Amino acid sequence: MTFPPRPYTGRVIDVHDVAADTRRITVEIEGRQRLPFGAGQYMNLSVAGFEGRPFSIASAPHEALLEFHIKNSGHKNGKPGLSAHIAETLKPGHAITLEGPLGNIRWRPDGASRPLLMLAGGLGIAPLKSIITACLHGAGHPPVHLYWGVRTREQLYLDGFFRGLAKRTPRFSYIPVLSDEKDPAPCRGGLIGHAVAEDFETLAGFSVYMAGPPVMIDATLPLLLHKNAEEDYIFSD
Ligand SMILES: Cc1cc2nc3c(=O)[nH]c(=O)nc-3n(C[C@H](O)[C@H](O)[C@H](O)COP(=O)(O)OP(=O)(O)OC[C@H]3O[C@@H](n4cnc5c(N)ncnc54)[C@H](O)[C@@H]3O)c2cc1C
DSSP states (O other): OOOOOEEEEEEEEEEEEEETTEEEEEEEEGGGOOOOOOTTOEEEEEOTTSOOEEEEOOSOTTSSSEEEEEEOOOEETTEEOHHHHHHHTOOTTOEEEEEEEEOSOOOOGGGTTSOEEEEEEGGGHHHHHHHHHHHHHSTTOOOEEEEEEESSGGGOTTHHHHHHHHHHSTTEEEEEEESSOSSOTTSEESOHHHHHHHHOSOOTTOEEEEESOHHHHHHHHHHHHHTTOOGGGEEOO
16 A cells, blocks of 8 residues: 655654654644554655755554654754754744655565564664554564664663563564674674574565665675575565
């Protein structure tokens, strides 16, 4: 199912700093409309005076409020970008324009019988959180394995959320992987591609969703193919 993109007016309901440089915002669409989208898609966000930018939707389609995770990209030539404006200035009650939904990394419930391997690098966790929440919401979900790679443990801003979910959800596993910690325990160390290669004999039959920086996608893809992951079932934007 596709959802034609269109502009919406939203109101910020909550802002919460979840890490030193990352803020979670929740947004209600005007008139409490439900925005139809596929889990994993993104919206172009804009506010007056700033050029719009794409941000992944971190909430699932069945949830009432839209959630976004915004990393502050800072100022250039003394001017804040949209992400810096959102991270430093945006308050509950402020208006925000959203356009979308956009993007191809969309969870397809019709392939739901295949186990899911979710690979997130950094803020790539946002669209994968949407897909995981949507998938686990349905009855009889397939096994779901999440690997979340970040540099240091402070960047695991959803660690408690996913640990709690793994405790109460059979067939959901969560493996945080830290690349820059000398002593990563109780997390794994290194890069997520290597952790996955150690843990799985074969990835034949899996659907793999990947989101994160291009360098992480490029480093991980050959390891997945080496483990017989099928190209038609590897999804990333
Ligand atoms: C599909 C997709 C999904 C994404 N999802 C997320 C997400 O979930 N969370 C997230 O944090 N990010 C996400 N991003 C990245 C996001 O869209 C922005 O690129 C990021 O937030 C930086 O935008 P910015 O405007 O804040 O900063 P910049 O684009 O770096 O701009 C910073 C400021 O510098 C100014 N500037 C830039 N270049 C110059 C120049 N040469 N001279 C003078 N001034 C200049 C700009 O006008 C701006 O004021 C996503 C990107 C894509 C493509």
